[in-house]
Amino acid sequence: MATAFHEFRDRRAAGRALALALTAYGGQADVRVLALPRGGVPVAFEVARALHAPLDVFVVRKLGVPGHEEYAMGAIASGEVQVLDEEVVRRLGISEAAIDRVVNAERAELERREQRYRCARPAPEVRGCRVLLVDDGLATGATMRAAVRALRLLDPARIVVCSPVASVQAAALLREEADEVVCLGTPAHFRAVGAWYVDFSQTTDEEVMELLGRRP
Incomplete structure (x- = not known):
């Protein structure tokens, strides 16, 4: 069911709000936070910091x-x-x-x-882990769907799709693919991800690198 929804100030604010819905995963040794770059990284950074969980990227195009x-x-x-x-x-x-x-x-x-983004670092080890897969919003869900399917090949224990906002259709689609979907809002008139942010300026490679360098 679509829900009433209001704008986030920016991606970092959205990440802090999203983290509140994921507190059950806080402080758990088997939890990993993977961001879909680039826009998902500022959101995931705040989630990982709040949950005291490792942060990395999962690249999808x-x-x-x-x-x-x-x-x-x-x-x-x-x-x-x-x-x-x-x-x-x-x-x-x-x-x-x-x-x-x-x-x-x-x-x-x-x-x-x-x-x-990896700078010669190996890909994160997720076998047997619970993975929180984070983006800044889900319009069609195509990119996140590819990420979930790719992640399945790495044999995690659980895949949780996490997003501040999603279209009703994308959320429904991803519930068929992931083990769990955590989304703060599914507006009836979705329009576009950027419509639900006051500041939706493009996330740069430099910002991604800076946040990964400060990873929790």
């Missing part, structure tokens, strides 16, 4: 429709995971060759971000 890149037709994630919205692909008549071009371009960016 949206696959935008050619010529309308803001509209997702799917996503890719670490581990060669690819999720396509077959209905969108079919309705828009997107060819396999066009999909391949988008995937190749986003794969290169995914690898660049992994190398930059």
Whole structure:
């Protein structure tokens, strides 16, 4: 059911609010917080700090429709995971060759971000752990869906999708994929993630690196 909802001041404020809904995971040795960069990192930083849990990133890239890149037709994630919205692909008549071009371009960016954000650090060990997978908002859910599927390959004990705000449709979709979905609001008229933030300025690579350097 959609709920009444109000704006967050910024991503850090949203993270502090989200952490209050995750207190049951605080101080637990098997809990890991993974952020979807870039926008999910400031949110996840506040969650990890409040819960005294390790913080890292889980890199995922949206696959935008050619010529309308803001509209997702799917996503890719670490581990060669690819999720396509077959209905969108079919309705828009997107060819396999066009999909391949988008995937190749986003794969290169995914690898660049992994190398930059990790700075030679190994990927986090999540086998047998409870993982809080955090983003700043869920519009279609495609990117988070790819992240959940990729994370399953690493054999965590539990995957909890965490977001300050989500569309009703995305929240429902992800409840089918994750073990749990924690979302502070599912506005009936969602519009876009940025509509629910007073300050939704782009998170930069430099901010991601700075927050990861201060990880709890």
